Every structure is written in structure tokens, then in C-alpha cells.
Amino acid sequence: MTRITIGHLYPEHLNIYADRGNIAALERRCAWRGIGFEAIAIGPGDVLPDADLYYLGGGQDRDQLLIADDIARHAEPLRAAVDDGAGVLAVCGGYQLLGHYYRGHQGDEMRGIGLVDLVTEAGSRRMIGNIMLDCRLDGAAPQRLVGFENHAGRTFLGEGVQPLGQVVHGHGNNGEDGAEGVQQGSVIGTYVHGPLLPKNPWLSDWLIGRALERQGQDQQLTPLDDGLELEAQRVAAAIAAR
Secondary structure, three states: OOEEEEEEEOOOOOOOOOOHHHHHHHHHHHHOOOOEEEEEEEOOOOOOOOOOEEEEOOOOHHHHHHHHHHHHOOHHHHHHHHHOOOEEEEEOHHHHHOOOEEEOOOOOEEEOOOOOOEEEEEEEEEEEEEEEEEEOHHHOOOEEEEEEEEEEEEEEEOOOOEOOEEEEEOOOOOOOOOEEOEEEOOEEEEOOEOOOOOOOHHHHHHHHHHHHHHOOOOOOOOOOOOHHHHHHHHHHHHHHOO
């Protein structure tokens, strides 16, 4: 049986916005297609296992600080895994940790792993509410992405770094440039949670397809009946547009 493996980094620390729902969505969409699925929890002090996709959820500042030094150990192994075809999905606080640093109001810095060229600065106001994006991954037709954002950090991408999408409704990375998230090859970071994947099945399938591709498997997935998921997306989009 074809099987994909997910490395779930710090599930006890980075799970503030129902982020385990993203793992559940991936597992269920694999099960419906007869694809085996294994999620490996990776805690402080653990060795980074070989996986097809690594996942970082969101956490409060104090939780990010608790694991910031530990995740630094994984910077080079994660980079090597990405170079070998593995994917990364990082949400909210996990997204910030993909970059070089998070700088607080007093100039204090929390180090990131530098997997993507981005930095985050503490803002004076929270950017909170429903959000909708226009995404075009890999030059494909535009896809709608919906969810919820709640962050004070203002993230800025390096020159030439591509966002995950353009904001239609909401704030995005910093409330200024109209960009949200980041996509760098098989690495995706975003502030969209609530959780992200159940309402955006196309992104779940993109991640599953990339995982299968890493194994040399056919990434053309059997279509599923996404009527319920698309209705949830429609309702979320209508709320974001208010």
C-alpha cells in the first residue's frame, strides 16, 4: 500500500487554533483514497525523522519561546529534507519560525530556522478576522483559500520570495502589501488557521500530491466528493466578505 508520513513538530506546544484538524484532514483524505498515513509527533529533544511532509502549528509567544532553541537543531536537517523533496506546512507561529527572526517591541529577537527568507516584527495592533485569498500555486488556475487570522506579528518576505496568495478580504502578512503567507517550492507558510485544511481541500490534495511525488508515486489523486467542504468554504468566504 502507498503510504505517506507526516512529521508533526511540537504538537503539545504549537496547537493553539485547532491545528490538529489539519493533520486529521490529511489523514482522512488519504484514507478515502486507500493511501496509508502515519503522523509522527516530534517533541523537544527528539531526532527529526524521515517524513514526506513536516507540519508546524501555531502557538502563543511563550510556547514559541519554549521550543525556539530546540527547533534550531532541526534547521539543517529540515533544509536537507526539503532539498530531497519533502514538504513543509507551517501555520501562524510556526510560519514565523520558518524565517530569520521574530523581533519584539523591545528589540528582543526570537531566532527562527531561516528556511525561508522572511522576518517578523511585533506590530502595535492585532490583525484578526476572517480572511480570503486568491492563490495560484505552480502557475495553476486561481484557487480560493479561506480561514481565520489572529496575529500581531507583521511578516515581510525577502526580495523575490513568493507569497502563498493575494488578500481579497482580510489583512495578510502585514496589512500593507496585500500578500499572505509564503510558498517556496514545497514549503508553505501562512497565518490562515481555524484550522486551514478542512475548508480548503484543494490545498490538502496539493500537499498529498507532493508527498506522493517525493516517493516517486503518481500524484494524480482520485477525485473526492467535496460538497460539504466546498459549502463550508462558501460560507467562510461570505463571512470574510462582510
